[in-house]
Amino acid sequence: MIIEIDRTYVHSGAASRYSTLEEWYVVPRKGLSQGTRVTFCFVPFFVALAIIYASKAVEVSFQQNYEVVWGNHHVFFLQHGREVQLSIDKTSGAGFRSKFDYASGFFQMRIKIPNKDSRGVVTAFYLTSTAYEHLGAKHDEIDFEFLGNNGKPYLLQTNVFANDEGGREQRHSLWFDPSVDFHTYGVLWNQHQIV
Known part of the structure; x- marks a missing residue:
């Protein structure tokens, strides 16, 4: 054998291999304020940063x-x-x-x-x-x-x-x-x- x-x-109920980062999901909705739209612009940056960080995870x-x-x-x-x-x-x-x-x-x-x-x-x-x-x-x-x-x-x-x-x-x-x-x-x- x-x-x-x-x-x-596992974090917040979402599993991700070799990563201790949480997964982020953005669902844009009609009629959000301008401030919310600016926040959504930053989310792709943090998602990209999380992917780069996870790809460098050390195998144990x-x-x-x-x-x-x-x-x-x-x-x-x-x-x-x-x-x-x-x-x-x-x-x-x-x-x-x-x-x-x-x-x-x-x-x-x-x-x-x-x-x-x-x-x-x-x-x-x-x-x-x-x-x-x-x-x-x-x-x-x-x-x-x-x-x-x-x-x-x-x-x-x-x-x-x-x-x-x-x-x-x-x-x-x-x-x-x-x-x-x-x-x-x-x-x-x-x-x-x-x-």
């Missing part, structure tokens, strides 16, 4: 944002540390987690699952709230799980846990082979919805 990390920042390595939590000998860094490859054998696999807590955002990963007999192996991408469980907080989780098998059909199982209650499992038969190439899987999570 190979995973590419694609860092996405995997190790700046994530830590390996088990299976260190099954983790290989590629592309100057921007990509990570996890391997599995008959004794173990590997796992990693974010070094930071998030309250909401857009999270995505590019995943290519194992193409051999993978019965008993679950390749998972999930968000979980474990930081405050020791204080009695309830567990929340959003799951993407590729259920291992010895061939087709490939199944993706999703689940949402809220306040320690799951039971929302859904299994999806995939119309493509997720072991042939990378595919992007993502979750948009905000205070109103999970998409």
Whole structure:
């Protein structure tokens, strides 16, 4: 399995790759005052400035944002540390987690699952709230799980846990082979919805 990390920042509900700048939208309306028209003249300048700033964003390595939590000998860094490859054998696999807590955002990963007999192996991408469980907080989780098998059909199982209650499992038969190439899987999570 190979995973590419694609860092996405979220501000004011709008996601923009490699940028911490907010997105600006201008909708001119008929009958605005002269002062408002002057303001609109400056907006393209600030948008252009934001684009230039975003294009110079520094790419970060995997190790700046994530830590390996088990299976260190099954983790290989590629592309100057921007990509990570996890391997599995008959004794173990590997796992990693974010070094930071998030309250909401857009999270995505590019995943290519194992193409051999993978019965008993679950390749998972999930968000979980474990930081405050020791204080009695309830567990929340959003799951993407590729259920291992010895061939087709490939199944993706999703689940949402809220306040320690799951039971929302859904299994999806995939119309493509997720072991042939990378595919992007993502979750948009905000205070109103999970998409």
